[in-house]
Amino acid sequence: MKPSLPKGTRDFNPEEMLRRNHILNTITGVYRRYGYQQIETPAMENLSTLTGKYGDEGDQLLFRILNSRLHESKKKDQVLEEFQRSLEQNINSDILTERALRYDLTVPFARYVVMHQHEITFPFRRFQVQPVWRADRPQKGRYREFYQCDADVIGSDSLLNEAELVFIISEVFRSLNIPVTIKLNNRKVLTGISEKCGMPEKIIDITVAIDKLDKIGESKVIEELSAKGINDTSIEKIKPFFGFSGSNQDKINFLKTELKDSATGTQGVTELETIIGLCKNEQLELDITLARGLNYYTGAIFEVKANDVEIGSVCGGGRYDDLTGVFGLKGLSGVGISFGIDRIYDVMLESGLFSDQLLSHSYTQLMFVNFGDKESQYCLELAQQLRTKGIAVELYPENAKMKKQMAYADANKIKYVALIGDSEMSSDTVTVKNMQSGEQKTIPVNQIAHLITQG
């Protein structure tokens, strides 16, 4: 049979893993320096945990897992009936599917917090690095399986958390040498806008439409707004927000006057002003049209774009005031961000930001050439001794031709090769070749470790 992969999934070879881990280690290193602790959750969740949290669009994109052994079910009539219904409309029937693959890390985290609330000391800073799955149609920078690197702090309303998350974003992308713009907005401002035009119940439609402004332009957005049942007088009241440009401070002043009649809107503006004041970050840009589709955001929202590569957002997040509420724990506010390492990888590759040094040598520091049974047994013991000293060592497993063994060391970028044949064994020496310089010398066996660690 012909081997193949499910659409939108990929293998990662050793070279790619070195680069992916470089990104990953950069992010988790920063997270740790800010006090975040790692957790993991299962790949699959109960479907009911996930549905209704991401909006209609998100629900459609969940990978559902068909229940096992349906052919042995005692309720086949019911199964058939539910299946037929599922062909007509998007329903969730436990008898067909009760589990789904996780869609993000935030909702499973909210579930985790509620289930473990008695062991957690709040405020709780956690980070999590795991794959998520979305039944989207793949395209550039969009995969059906991809990794998210989340950091969230839950149980604190303080805007210091937002500010620290901006520091984290800034530090990560500075470490990776990726020029970015950190876009910031606040859902309360969007609420204020929908209140101002007299249609607070249409906030979702309005925000989704506004979000598209930079993509499809003002006229198309207006078209979409009327299609969603927003009348012309309301649209006129939204319009001023479209075209406004200026510095962050200009935008804040503008919003302050425009939204002065909306308590929520004014609250949002104040929050934005506080966060921007705390961050003092030049990459931070207040973007009134930033909306983000995920339903659960209630306060600050972030989205990070790479300046030099067209690929969608490389990091996103925001504040959610009551995500744990649906699981029975009310009044717990959280805020978090998520890096998409697959996209960051694509950006770095396209911009040539991976240093050659990442791939210049392997973890293995020394390889023993295999000259036969007697010699390989001797080398096996020597290798064990070196490993206890923390040196990464390989012994070539076959008594193959020298040329083949050397070519292996070369292909794997192993810096040192040790040759121990009859003459070396009888004289307690080892011939060590530096594969980068080509230099070779014979030294006493007990000096190998020193040579390798000291160069």
Place this chain on the structure above:
RNA sequence: GUGGAUGUAGCUCAGUUGGUUAGAGCACCAGAUUGUGGUUCUGGGGGUCGCGGGUUCGAAUCCCGUCUUUCACCCCA
């Protein structure tokens, strides 16, 4: 889910208006060199031309279907 492009060796790609045994570079394997990799030289292996139908005396080439990858919409990391 809607629309466009794409598919020839492990990789990057040639392949004329449809015409005989489908090519190149790189990679791989072997030898030159039985204790020495990278350079060089010589030789070699490897392709149901994505898959399935159709048109034709004849299809990698034309037509239909299907799948993959990819781009856009939608949404997002």
